[in-house]
Structures are given as C-alpha cells and as structure tokens.
Amino acid sequence: MNSFSQGCYLGVLGGMGPMAGAAFALRLAALTPADVDQQHIPTLLRNDPRIPDRSSAYMAGGENPLPHMVEGVRFLERAGAQLIAIPCNTAHLWYDQITAATRLPVLHIIEAVIDDLRRLGLPKGRIGLMGTAATLKLGLYQRHLEAQGYECLVPDEDEVERYCMGSIRAVKGNQLEQAYSPAAECIARLKARGADAVVLGCTELPLAVPHALRPGLGITLTDSIDALARAAIDRYLADAPHARIAA
Structure with missing residues (x-):
C-alpha cells in the first residue's frame, strides 16, 4: 500500500x-x-x-x-x-x-525545502546554505537547488566549522542559548554576500534560531524542520x- x-x-x-x-x-x-x-x-x-x-x-x-x-x-x-x-x-x-x-x-527533505522557498516567493535567487560539514562538502543541497535554477552561496570551511558546526554541536549538547550566536553570525555573513534567503539545512539549526528571533535577522529563512x-x-x-x- x-x-x-x-x-x-x-x-x-x-x-x-x-x-x-x-x-x-x-x-x-x-x-x-x-x-x-x-x-x-x-x-x-x-x-x-x-x-x-x-x-x-x-x-x-x-x-x-x-x-x-x-x-x-x-x-x-x-x-x-x-x-x-x-x-x-x-x-x-x-x-x-x-x-x-x-x-x-x-x-x-531537500525537495521539501525547495517547495518552501517557492512558498516564500523565491522561485529563483541566491540561496545561502547552512548545514553539517558533510552535507555542504558533498553538495547535497547544491545539486538539487542548482538543478532548479538557484545559485548557492556556501560558507568556507572555517565558517562551516566555527559557525555551522559550532551551533549544531551546542544544540546536540542541549546548550540552546549558546547555539544562537554562531548561527546568527553565519546568517549575517551569507546575507552580506548577497543571499536572498538562507537555508537552515541541518535540523539542529532551526532549534538554534528560535522563530521569535528570526525577523530581527533581516533575511528570509527556510527551516528544514518546518519544510x-x-x-x-x-x-x-x-x-x-x-x-x-x-x-
């Protein structure tokens, strides 16, 4: 069935x-x-x-x-x-x-995120990616997004380790208060590089960036849990x- x-x-x-x-x-x-x-x-x-x-x-x-x-x-x-x-x-x-x-x-989950970008009014554009080192290095999001006509902006290796993985590890360690700052810094950097939206492409990252704080970041976020x-x-x-x- x-x-x-x-x-x-x-x-x-x-x-x-x-x-x-x-x-x-x-x-x-x-x-x-x-x-x-x-x-x-x-x-x-x-x-x-x-x-x-x-x-x-x-x-x-x-x-x-x-x-x-x-x-x-x-x-x-x-x-x-x-x-x-x-x-x-x-x-x-x-x-x-x-x-x-x-x-x-x-x-x-990546197809769900692409559907969410469209729901948010972004059928195309420059998309900043956040996620684990493996997800980003192996191009999991990039393959799917680029096939749909999006341009991907990816943090460099140091930023992935310091900001993405730092935030993810804090959530996994039940340290949610410590998880926000590195995630917000990464979002700000991707925004400064011209991202139209940022994908919270690890399911720990939506927990690091509470919904109530997202409007203050000044950029559209797509949340892989919600998507x-x-x-x-x-x-x-x-x-x-x-x-x-x-x-």
Whole structure:
C-alpha cells in the first residue's frame, strides 16, 4: 500500500539528533490546520539516538549508519506507517539506499525545502546554505537547488566549522542559548554576500534560531524542520482530503 490516507500513520525516523526528532513532531502538530485532536496526523516517532553519526561516517570513516536507518524504517513499516519522514538532512546522503530498502514512500527533505522557498516567493535567487560539514562538502543541497535554477552561496570551511558546526554541536549538547550566536553570525555573513534567503539545512539549526528571533535577522529563512513538516501535511491532506472531521 503506497497511499497515505486516514487511519494510516506517518512514520518519523528521528534521533538524528533526538531534539530535532522531537521538534519535528512538535512543529508537525503546530502547522497542521486542525481544530480538534482528531484532525491531526496519526504519527509514529522512532526517536532512536543510537544511529551512528552521519557526518563522521562520511568525513572520518565512522560506522555506517545505513543499516541502523534501514532497520528503523522497517520498524516503522511493521508498526503501520504508510509514509516516512526523516528529520535529518545529512541522513539524506543515503536517501536512495533507504528508499530501495522499503516499500514505503519517503519524503525528501531537500525537495521539501525547495517547495518552501517557492512558498516564500523565491522561485529563483541566491540561496545561502547552512548545514553539517558533510552535507555542504558533498553538495547535497547544491545539486538539487542548482538543478532548479538557484545559485548557492556556501560558507568556507572555517565558517562551516566555527559557525555551522559550532551551533549544531551546542544544540546536540542541549546548550540552546549558546547555539544562537554562531548561527546568527553565519546568517549575517551569507546575507552580506548577497543571499536572498538562507537555508537552515541541518535540523539542529532551526532549534538554534528560535522563530521569535528570526525577523530581527533581516533575511528570509527556510527551516528544514518546518519544510518537512509542511510536506508531510500536504501529502496527508492530498491523500486523505476528507480526513478532517467535525468537532
């Protein structure tokens, strides 16, 4: 069964990191156009932090996370999921292998971000990228954005380490207050280079830059957690147009 309809579950492969998985579930609920509990999306969250680090696997020969991610997707499949969302950008370096290992459709976070850029009124333009060292070095976002006619602005290696990874590590260490400053500095630098928008292309980064502080940064931001949540909501409403029930 490849439809995502009323009575079926959205399966969320979380834990990469665990706070990002929990934040995705929160934002999914916050963005769903619901009036009562029963109008929300039935969701199964597997928030398993034991999955080996994705950046270390690619950049430093660390343990391959793919078998763990496939096991997680199959767990969700057995539990009744009919659609999979993975709130981790770097995990999408293995997207093709994951989709090949399951019968379920898997949302693509970068495609969701591109849809969000269009929703924000940016069908083209110069897009600043933030993310893990692996995501940026291996061109995960660049390939998809450039194929759609966008120009990508990428921080240099020192900026990635100091600002992107500094902020990401702070979130993973539950130090949210320390995470904002390096992320905001990177956003400011990309804005100064002419970016029309900045992609928060690691699911820790939306936690580093709270929604309430974003207007003060003076540039459009697309949030990969929210973009993926919107993609799941759109898919659910498209496949189950009568899922909303009266209060």
